[in-house]
Amino acid sequence: MALLGESALAMWWDMAPDMRAEFEHWHTHEHFPERLALPGFQRATRWAAVDGGEGFFILYELQTHAALSSPEYLARLNAPTPWSTRLMPHHRHMVRSQTRVLHSHGAGVARHAMTLRLSPREGEAPRLQAALYALIQAWPQRPGLAGAHLLRTDTPAIGPTTEQKIRGNADRSADWVLVVCGYELEALRGLREAELTGSALQGMGADGEPVVGLYGLSMSMARGDVL
Template identity: 60%
Template sequence: MALLGKAALAMWWEIDAAAMGEFAHWHAHEHFPERLGIPGFRRASRWRQAGGGDGVFVMYELDGHEVLSSDAYLSRLNAPTPWSVRMMPLHKGMMRSQCEVLASRGAATAAHALSVRLSPTRADAADALRAALAALIDELPARPGLTGAHLLRHRAPPIAQTTEQKIRGGDRVADWVLVVTGYDAAALRALAEGELSADALAARGGTDFTHALHELAYSAVPVDMG
């Protein structure tokens, strides 16, 4: 098994603790059903920051990158519900990457996840970095404590800034995204401090690293919304 589809939307932001309860209710009971009702949205998953804190990581798995510029999706982004309009300004430091899937093995959801945001050091280093990470992804899911590994690369769709983006004040993007899932948080932590540490990834041709550990809050597919 691997990611459902050939594209993914990966997002990180922070929600103040005082607003987290309403945010979680809105996100689970309005936002997920809305997004999973759009053709091409295959699965939605939300993780919270490991060990507590305000961080949120969300990933939508998509049939293909064209879903991100589809009329059905844009109609939702440009006509947010009143509840969404109230919640969007609470998304602090939004990082939103509209990605194609470069490599994917194993489970996309598990109790724990490690996300790594990075870039190649140079354009001519991209192929070597991709090959090195793809080789690692091939064998990571079989390790004790781990279940899946996925490599994504941002590619902006040819669309104008949406109403939701304007409400949030604009979004930043992560260039490449590596997501590793597992049932053992310690195994993911060891990976972040070892083979996927900043030093190790720099030796493979990467730069601009942001590591984060997450705990699964909720995952659903369209049939769950019925």
């Protein structure tokens, strides 16, 4: 099963250990249901850093790119709940990429996820996309792997929201995002040490070293799920 739609919201942030339990309670029991009630939001998944650190990776799968600028979504971004208002300042080092799905193969949810945030060199975007497409078609069939998805940021033209202002900083964004999911962590590490080394990606047309993260599944919820 590929990602559920033509767009995705990919986010990374750090959460201090003393806030983690409340954060996951809020994120699971209020925030995910709130977002999945909005038009076009199909599935929400949260992974936590496998090294036990503070990092989280969150992926919302969206039916269309227009869901990122719908009146209903903007209304929520500009009127956060009291609980959201309390938690938002603790979302540190936020990277928030509003993307279009370029390619998606295999399963959208698995026990582990590896993310790479990268950019093509000038003039090399078509070559990089073609090279990654050839790889991610085959990866879901490998032992230990389940899905691979290539996203490209396309930020809607909307102003800063109340949630962004509460966090206190302008959100950064990735350029391109590669997400590889698997049920065996070592299979993901193997990709990083072979096809997805910095030099291999640069040979495909990527610019510099990617930002890489490895995560374990914390929570996944689809539209219509009720806790």
